[in-house]
Amino acid sequence: MSTVTSKISVRGLRKSFGANEVLKGLDVEIAEGEVVCVIGPSGSGKSTFLRCLNKLDDITSGTVIVDGFDLTDKTVNLNEVRQHIGMVFQHFNLFPHMTVLQNIMLAPVELKRGSKADARATALKLLERVGLADKADARPAQLSGGQKQRVAIARSLAVNPDIMLFDEATSALDPEMVGEVLQVIRDLAAEGMTMVVVTHEMGFAREVADRVIFMADGLVVEEGTPAELFGNPQHVRTQDFLSKVL
Amino acid sequence: MRKIHHSRAGKFALAATALVALAGGFVGVGAAAASTVSADTTGETYVIGTDTTFAPFEYREDGELTGIDMDLVRDIAASQGFSVEIKSLGFDAALQALQSNQVDGVIAGMSITDERQLIFDFSDPYFDSGVQMAVAEDNAEITGYDDLAGETVVAKRGSEGETFANSISAEYGFTVKALADSATMYDDVKAGNSVAVFDDYPVLAYGINQNNGLKSVTEKEQGSSYGFAVNKGQNPELLAAFNTGLAELKAGGEYQDILDKYLDAPAASSDTSFFGLLADSMPALMKGLGLTLLATGLSILIALVLGVLFGFFTVSESRILRGISTIYVSIFRGTPLLVQAFFFYFGLPQLTGQSIDVLTAGVLTLSLNAGAYMTEIVRGGIQSVDAGQTEAGRSLGLGYVTTMRRVVLPQAVKIMTPSFINQFVMTLKDTSLLAVIGFAELTYQGQQIYASNFRTGETLLIVAALYFIVINLLTMLSNKLDKRFNK
Ligand SMILES: Nc1ncnc2c1ncn2[C@@H]1O[C@H](COP(=O)(O)OP(=O)(O)O)[C@@H](O)[C@H]1O
Ligand SMILES: [Mg+2]
Numbered sequence: 078m079s080t081v082t083s084k085i086s087v088r089g090l091r092k093s094f095g096a097n098e099v100l101k102g103l104d105v106e107i108a109e110g111e112v113v114c115v116i117g118p119s120g121s122g123k124s125t126f127l128r129c130l131n132k133l134d135d136i137t138s139g140t141v142i143v144d145g146f147d148l149t150d151k152t153v154n155l156n157e158v159r160q161h162i163g164m165v166f167q168h169f170n171l172f173p174h175m176t177v178l179q180n181i182m183l184a185p186v187e188l189k190r191g192s193k194a195d196a197r198a199t200a201l202k203l204l205e206r207v208g209l210a211d212k213a214d215a216r217p218a219q220l221s222g223g224q225k226q227r228v229a230i231a232r233s234l235a236v237n238p239d240i241m242l243f244d245e246a247t248s249a250l251d252p253e254m255v256g257e258v259l260q261v262i263r264d265l266a267a268e269g270m271t272m273v274v275v276t277h278e279m280g281f282a283r284e285v286a287d288r289v290i291f292m293a294d295g296l297v298v299e300e301g302t303p304a305e306l307f308g309n310p311q312h313v314r315t316q317d318f319l320s321k322v323l
Numbered sequence: 324m325r326k327i328h329h330s331r332a333g334k335f336a337l338a339a340t341a342l343v344a345l346a347g348g349f350v351g352v353g354a355a356a357a358s359t360v361s362a363d364t365t366g367e368t369y370v371i372g373t374d375t376t377f378a379p380f381e382y383r384e385d386g387e388l389t390g391i392d393m394d395l396v397r398d399i400a401a402s403q404g405f406s407v408e409i410k411s412l413g414f415d416a417a418l419q420a421l422q423s424n425q426v427d428g429v430i431a432g433m434s435i436t437d438e439r440q441l442i443f444d445f446s447d448p449y450f451d452s453g454v455q456m457a458v459a460e461d462n463a464e465i466t467g468y469d470d471l472a473g474e475t476v477v478a479k480r481g482s483e484g485e486t487f488a489n490s491i492s493a494e495y496g497f498t499v500k501a502l503a504d505s506a507t508m509y510d511d512v513k514a515g516n517s518v519a520v521f522d523d524y525p526v527l528a529y530g531i532n533q534n535n536g537l538k539s540v541t542e543k544e545q546g547s548s549y550g551f552a553v554n555k556g557q558n559p560e561l562l563a564a565f566n567t568g569l570a571e572l573k574a575g576g577e578y579q580d581i582l583d584k585y586l587d588a589p590a591a592s593s594d595t596s597f598f599g600l601l602a603d604s605m606p607a608l609m610k611g612l613g614l615t616l617l618a619t620g621l622s623i624l625i626a627l628v629l630g631v632l633f634g635f636f637t638v639s640e641s642r643i644l645r646g647i648s649t650i651y652v653s654i655f656r657g658t659p660l661l662v663q664a665f666f667f668y669f670g671l672p673q674l675t676g677q678s679i680d681v682l683t684a685g686v687l688t689l690s691l692n693a694g695a696y697m698t699e700i701v702r703g704g705i706q707s708v709d710a711g712q713t714e715a716g717r718s719l720g721l722g723y724v725t726t727m728r729r730v731v732l733p734q735a736v737k738i739m740t741p742s743f744i745n746q747f748v749m750t751l752k753d754t755s756l757l758a759v760i761g762f763a764e765l766t767y768q769g770q771q772i773y774a775s776n777f778r779t780g781e782t783l784l785i786v787a788a789l790y791f792i793v794i795n796l797l798t799m800l801s802n803k804l805d806k807r808f809n810k
Contacts, residue, residue: 131718133714133717133718156720156721156722157720158720159717159718159719159720160719160720162718163718164714164715164718166711166714166715168711170709170711170712170714170715171715172712172715172716172730173734174733174734174737183719183721183729183730184719184720184721187721187725187729188720188721229715232715232719233718233719236719236720
């Protein structure tokens with residue numbers, strides 16, 4: 078087991094697609110309530126790292142322990158573990174054949190978390206929280222990108238996770254909609270949610286992250302508080318990357 | 324064998340109750356086999372195969388099978404106290420059915436030849452036939468075999484006419500083409516694809532009397548005799564009864580009455596207008612359409628189940644399941660439907676010894692074939708749903724099945740529906756191929772009609788119109804349902 082305080086414990090994580098090794102041995106510990114932002118150039122393995130945390134991608138070697146569950150243990154019920162981990166995708170992945178409300182209610186109802194009426198009440202409350210109470214009966218196609226992403230966040234929250242993973246949640250959005258989504262994530266951070274946020278929004282990372290991890294070529298190159306990493310990057314690759322994006 | 328053995332069933336039951344079930348079964352079967360030789364045919368029902376289109380020996384009038392063969396076999400059955408169930412299969416198909424014991428006997432204007440005597444047992448001859456040549460009515464050039472040099476003639480596949488034509492083709496320098504039935508051959512000559520047809524003289528004479536557009540210019544050749552056949556060593560009691568009955572009919576004069584009825588004065592069709600044909604043919608065509616729809620409906624339902632099952636196999640993570648489904652799809656997409664139909668109806672019974680009725684064989688063929696295409700439709704539909712949808716479902720903690728059922732399939736079905744409708748129409752049209760194994764669907768009924776009235780063009784127009792109307796109605800209905808449920 079990991080140290081008692083770790084909510085997520087990653088040891089020697091390697092991941093290959095065929096002959097292509099994408100993650101080359103990652104060690105990351107994340108404490109309960111911690112907000113960790115992951116930055117790095119495109120193709121460095123950030124998404125793959127995130128997808129290994131809820132095992133959407135198979136783990137080639139190493140261990141990933143989330144909430145005390147060892148994901149490499151074949152006897153672990155992944156469906157149960159995943160209910161503790163919400164995930165938000167760059168392209169929203171809302172279910173287009175359902176209304177907004179049905180999108181949010183689907184998992185609680187299918188997983189038999191109480192009655193349908195309860196699920197509905199929870200869903201409406203979540204919609205209010207992300208500022209979309211009036212869109213309950215809309216179809217995803219009728220929403221703007223920012224609204225879609227806020228619905229997607231509400232959908233993940235509906236199963237009451239204690240970890241949230243964000244994979245470039247604002248990258249597909251028009252600039253004027255980035256703010257509304259970041260605000261929702263900011264609120265979650267303030268409530269003490271454990272979060273791993275892959276992002277290109279350096280200002281946001283600096284503001285909400287407890288810790289920033291810089292990845293390149295499948296490795297963690299450097300990590301530290303926002304002040305350390307942005308203010309005084311140690312590694313030449315980090316300096317190089319930051320000089321391009323800041 | 325497809326006889327209904329009343330007496331044997333009784334013996335079987337007696338033996339089975341007297342002894343242990345299994346041992347009793349063997350004794351019952353043994354007793355039944357031993358009794359065949361001496362048993363008489365009283366009370367038995369025999370399945371008799373025949374040609375579809377061999378007027379005046381067998382053809383349909385107002386939907387009913389009639390002709391010299393039919394009258395003979397029915398009169399003999401009546402006099403000898405057994406029943407017959409006639410299966411109008413086509414000549415080739417009837418012989419294959421006899422070999423695979425799908426039928427008990429065949430009467431199909433079949434010449435008794437040395438070759439056939441190797442595999443079948445023949446009755447006493449019941450008709451002395453002969454081959455005659457005919458040409459188009461307006462053909463003045465061909466007046467004898469000498470004029471055939473360099474030309475193509477047509478004869479019925481596997482018939483005496485073909486044998487005779489082949490025997491003189493080198494001498495007179497013509498080519499012989501084989502077709503499956505008389506009506507097609509006559510149309511071939513009238514269309515000018517062949518200059519002459521060699522056919523059995525009674526058939527030809529009957530056709531000419533029906534104004535089929537041909538004329539004979541040479542004398543009839545001395546030919547062989549027609550006989551009723553059973554499979555080698557099978558149903559000896561049926562053969563004996565046929566011979567007895569035939570002798571009785573000849574002695575009583577009924578035999579000559581039957582010949583006169585068909586060969587002396589063939590009755591011309593009652594109403595020669597198009598609407599007369601339409602009215603006359605409608606009852607038979609409607610019966611055929613019913614069977615077409617039945618076979619289509621059953622096949623599509625089974626194909627849907629197969630398609631969903633194997634479609635899921637193709638997207639599964641198991642290499643074995645994917646392999647099974649790949650093999651299934653490639654077999655049924657990689658072989659012609661017609662070959663599949665022949666295989667299930669004629670081949671399978673020979674391999675398994677288990678006879679199969681024509682509807683079952685037809686539905687089996689169509690559903691397995693359509694199932695392969697459905698599999699591809701289902702695979703395509705599932706794979707066309709963005710992978711992000713599955714990931715979203717799974718990341719919420721939903722299982723594979725739930726994710727499929729609630730997230731992927733509803734979207735896939737919407738994508739698949741037009742292809743499903745298309746496959747439905749394809750399968751409906753494919754049922755027409757089952758005519759070759761004697762399944763009495765719409766095309767088959769049409770063939771039956773023009774085989775006896777020689778009005779090929781008009782009859783096929785009616786048949787095509789019926790297909791067209793039904794297919795377009797069903798397509799409209801399907802599209803309406805699609806719009807309603809897949810908004
Ligand atoms: N499903 C996959 N199959 C093969 N290669 C993949 C797959 N997913 C990602 N990769 C490869 O892994 C590398 C890292 O990808 P990714 O984790 O998406 O990087 P990032 O999110 O940092 O841009 C890339 O080279 C990408 O091509
Ligand atoms: Mg990425």
